[in-house]
Amino acid sequence: MEDITPDTSRSPIYLTKITTRDLNVYYGEKQALFSVNLEIHENQVTSLIGPSGCGKSTFLRCLNRMNDVIDICRVEGKVTLDGEDIYRAAVDPVQLRARIGMVFQKPNPFPKSIYDNVAYGPKIHGLAASPAELDEIVTTSLERAGLFEEVKDRLDESGTSLSGGQQQRLCIARAIAVEPDVILMDEPCSALDPIATATIEELMEELRENYTIVIVTHSMQQAARVSQRTAFFHLGIVVEEGETAQIFTDPKDPRTRDYITGRFG
Amino acid sequence: MTDRLLPTDESAARHLAKRHAAERRFRSYGASAVGAALVVLVALLGSILWRGLPAFTSHEVRLEIHFDADLLDPRGSGDLEVLGRGDYGRLVKLALRAKFDQVTGRRERRALSALVSSGAAFELRERVLAEPGLVGTTRLFFLPLSDDADLFFKGGVDVSTREADRRLSDAQISWLRVLEAEGRIESRISRRFFISGDSREPELAGIRGALVGSLWTLLITLLLSFPTGVAAAIYMEEFAPKNRLTDFIEVNINNLAAVPSIVFGLLGLAVLLNFFGMPRSAPLVGGTVLALMTLPTVIITSRSAIRAVPPSVREAALGIGASSLQVVSHHVLPLALPGILTGTIIGMARALGETAPLLMIGMVAFIVDVPSGPTSPATVLPVQIFLWADAPERAFLAKTSAAILVLLAFLVAMNLVAVLLRNRFERRW
Numbered sequence: 001m002e003d004i005t006p007d008t009s010r011s012p013i014y015l016t017k018i019t020t021r022d023l024n025v026y027y028g029e030k031q032a033l034f035s036v037n038l039e040i041h042e043n044q045v046t047s048l049i050g051p052s053g054c055g056k057s058t059f060l061r062c063l064n065r066m067n068d069v070i071d072i073c074r075v076e077g078k079v080t081l082d083g084e085d086i087y088r089a090a091v092d093p094v095q096l097r098a099r100i101g102m103v104f105q106k107p108n109p110f111p112k113s114i115y116d117n118v119a120y121g122p123k124i125h126g127l128a129a130s131p132a133e134l135d136e137i138v139t140t141s142l143e144r145a146g147l148f149e150e151v152k153d154r155l156d157e158s159g160t161s162l163s164g165g166q167q168q169r170l171c172i173a174r175a176i177a178v179e180p181d182v183i184l185m186d187e188p189c190s191a192l193d194p195i196a197t198a199t200i201e202e203l204m205e206e207l208r209e210n211y212t213i214v215i216v217t218h219s220m221q222q223a224a225r226v227s228q229r230t231a232f233f234h235l236g237i238v239v240e241e242g243e244t245a246q247i248f249t250d251p252k253d254p255r256t257r258d259y260i261t262g263r264f265g
Numbered sequence: 266m267t268d269r270l271l272p273t274d275e276s277a278a279r280h281l282a283k284r285h286a287a288e289r290r291f292r293s294y295g296a297s298a299v300g301a302a303l304v305v306l307v308a309l310l311g312s313i314l315w316r317g318l319p320a321f322t323s324h325e326v327r328l329e330i331h332f333d334a335d336l337l338d339p340r341g342s343g344d345l346e347v348l349g350r351g352d353y354g355r356l357v358k359l360a361l362r363a364k365f366d367q368v369t370g371r372r373e374r375r376a377l378s379a380l381v382s383s384g385a386a387f388e389l390r391e392r393v394l395a396e397p398g399l400v401g402t403t404r405l406f407f408l409p410l411s412d413d414a415d416l417f418f419k420g421g422v423d424v425s426t427r428e429a430d431r432r433l434s435d436a437q438i439s440w441l442r443v444l445e446a447e448g449r450i451e452s453r454i455s456r457r458f459f460i461s462g463d464s465r466e467p468e469l470a471g472i473r474g475a476l477v478g479s480l481w482t483l484l485i486t487l488l489l490s491f492p493t494g495v496a497a498a499i500y501m502e503e504f505a506p507k508n509r510l511t512d513f514i515e516v517n518i519n520n521l522a523a524v525p526s527i528v529f530g531l532l533g534l535a536v537l538l539n540f541f542g543m544p545r546s547a548p549l550v551g552g553t554v555l556a557l558m559t560l561p562t563v564i565i566t567s568r569s570a571i572r573a574v575p576p577s578v579r580e581a582a583l584g585i586g587a588s589s590l591q592v593v594s595h596h597v598l599p600l601a602l603p604g605i606l607t608g609t610i611i612g613m614a615r616a617l618g619e620t621a622p623l624l625m626i627g628m629v630a631f632i633v634d635v636p637s638g639p640t641s642p643a644t645v646l647p648v649q650i651f652l653w654a655d656a657p658e659r660a661f662l663a664k665t666s667a668a669i670l671v672l673l674a675f676l677v678a679m680n681l682v683a684v685l686l687r688n689r690f691e692r693r694w
């Protein structure tokens with residue numbers, strides 16, 4: 001396993017961005033998450049790994065309250081962002097989602113122009129005082145997502161006319177255009193080829209200077225390459241979490257060991 | 266060397282042949298079904314066109330009319346009120362008698378005047394009121410022939426039948442032939458059909474009243490059913506909780522779509538007319554009743570259009586902090602609009618062709634005036650067709666077909682608008 005060589009030179013000083021305490025999630029009668037306690041560190045990439053159906057997406061969607069729109073979903077417990085409980089009655093999920101952006105598994109650009117895709121968020125949140133300022137936001141967001149060079153001549157073409165990898169980077173540009181603190185990514189590379197995947201992985205490394213990133217991935221290599229911390233989910237519980245280097249080189253739990261070595265049934 | 270792409274033995278070959286035959290049979294069934302439908306359609310349109318087109322032209326006779334000042338305005342006052350009361354029918358009769366001075370008997374004279382439509386007198390009156398200077402002069406005028414005379418020139422009178430079996434006597438026919446020989450008869454595109462309302466005289470009856478009535482009625486229907494239906498569909502799809510009550514409402518909307526239209530007419534009669542005391546025969550009431558009838562269609566098609574918008578678009582918008590209302594108005598609605606418009610136009614087309622509920626609220630009355638607003642008495646195109654089809658005069662036959670043509674043109678125009686709007690708003694994702 002040559003390519004699992006996590007970066008261990010990182011400084012141990014960090015701030016906690018998001019904390020979950022005793023998080024239980026139910027879909028109707030069925031419980032999907034069991035008492036999850038997890039810390040997400042600021043300016044780090046945290047990867048969530050685990051077999052299909054173990055609740056990774058469910059957990060991710062709790063962090064920006066996307067579960068609110070599912071009728072049968074019930075969330076118990078506490079999730080704090082910078083120490084503030086995000087499930088308090090006073091918190092408006094719409095405001096919250098502007099601070100915690102999300103990139104979905106399947107690229108989902110709006111069927112609008114590339115420009116409008118990126119400009120939509122800043123527009124509805126009133127982030128740009130003038131059209132020139134909006135242009136500026138769109139350009140820098142596309143640049144940061146590593147897409148600007150490819151699309152600068154066709155900003156008025158439909159976002160859906162791009163290739164899959166370009167669409168995913170467009171979605172990332174759209175997410176960072178509203179200046180969130182945290183970016184949640186649910187298997188952002190699952191539909192992409194290795195080259196597009198590499199672009200997005202590089203991007204994450206750059207983005208983490210300014211943002212906190214949580215990524216769900218099914219690729220152990222990817223988790224090892226991009227993340228500083230890793231949490232292993234299994235059947236709705238967090239079996240093990242910690243430094244990526246430690247999880248991949250010296251897992252404490254036999255289930256974790258089996259999963260990362262591919263011996264999981 | 267065996268070719269593995271060809272059947273290996275006889276039974277396999279037979280099986281293959283049977284399969285091909287079945288496929289050919291199925292194709293020929295399909296093609297003949299489409300062919301039969303086309304033949305029927307062409308026959309239908311052809312017969313309507315064949316019968317309806319003559320109604321768009323009418324024959325007129327050129328006569329020298331002397332606007333006798335003694336008859337119209339004996340005191341020379343020039344007062345429009347006096348001029349308006351003048352006996353213009355007599356002017357027409359005098360002009361005809363001057364032409365055929367050998368005709369003397371009372372009955373012959375009456376038969377002679379019957380060749381020209383009674384509407385001719387109204388037209389002369391209009392002319393004089395518009396231009397009082399005509400009094401005392403003699404002018405050439407084209408006057409409409411009566412329906413029977415018009416039919417004669419359109420080839421609708423069989424002269425070989427017994428005189429008693431025809432609506433035109435031998436004498437009348439001979440006078441018409443004289444007029445024709447003098448070049449006084451002309452077939453003209455009749456604007457009258459498009460600018461006048463209904464009449465008891467076929468040659469004077471026009472479609473304008475019913476057309477305007479239909480427009481007002483449909484406008485009311487659209488204004489009531491489109492916003493209500495779309496709002497209901499959005500609420501039910503995007504906001505309403507899923508529980509017993511909403512299930513119940515949904516089932517009932519589906520049921521309403523299947524209720525026979527006459528039931529909505531009864532509702533209009535009982536509630537709108539009798540309880541709220543709204544005016545009878547008015548487009549306002551008719552439009553409301555048709556809106557109730559159209560509403561379920563609009564709601565159902567709008568809901569399925571909204572449901573067809575991929576959830577990923579909603580998630581994307583929610584994910585960057587759009588509120589539910591913004592998700593709907595910025596993303597869902599624009600994408601669902603083509604489908605919503607199609608559904609609405611289908612509903613409106615159905616409303617346009619509807620007669621039964623309108624009969625219940627009195628829109629079947631004989632109305633001469635072109636309606637001036639949503640509360641003035643009116644009738645609509647399909648009801649007008651029904652009324653004319655029921656009229657005894659033969660000339661109404663052509664009018665009926667012509668009215669059907671107008672109705673069809675209206676429908677085609679509406680569908681065209683739908684297609685244009687759909688192409689305008691269609692987006693791919």
Ligand SMILES: Nc1ncnc2c1ncn2[C@@H]1O[C@H](COP(=O)(O)OP(=O)(O)OP(=O)(O)O)[C@@H](O)[C@H]1O
Binds near residue numbers: 032057
């Ligand atoms: N909308 C929903 N309604 C009902 N049950 C759901 C819903 N979404 C998820 N679940 C259930 O919750 C559990 C966890 O699902 P989740 O999507 O979080 O898994 P996951 O770890 O993301 O899986 P994958 O790796 O396949 O994406 C599953 O058992 C799933 O059946």
Ligand SMILES: [Mg+2]
Binds near residue numbers: 186
């Ligand atoms: Mg998932």
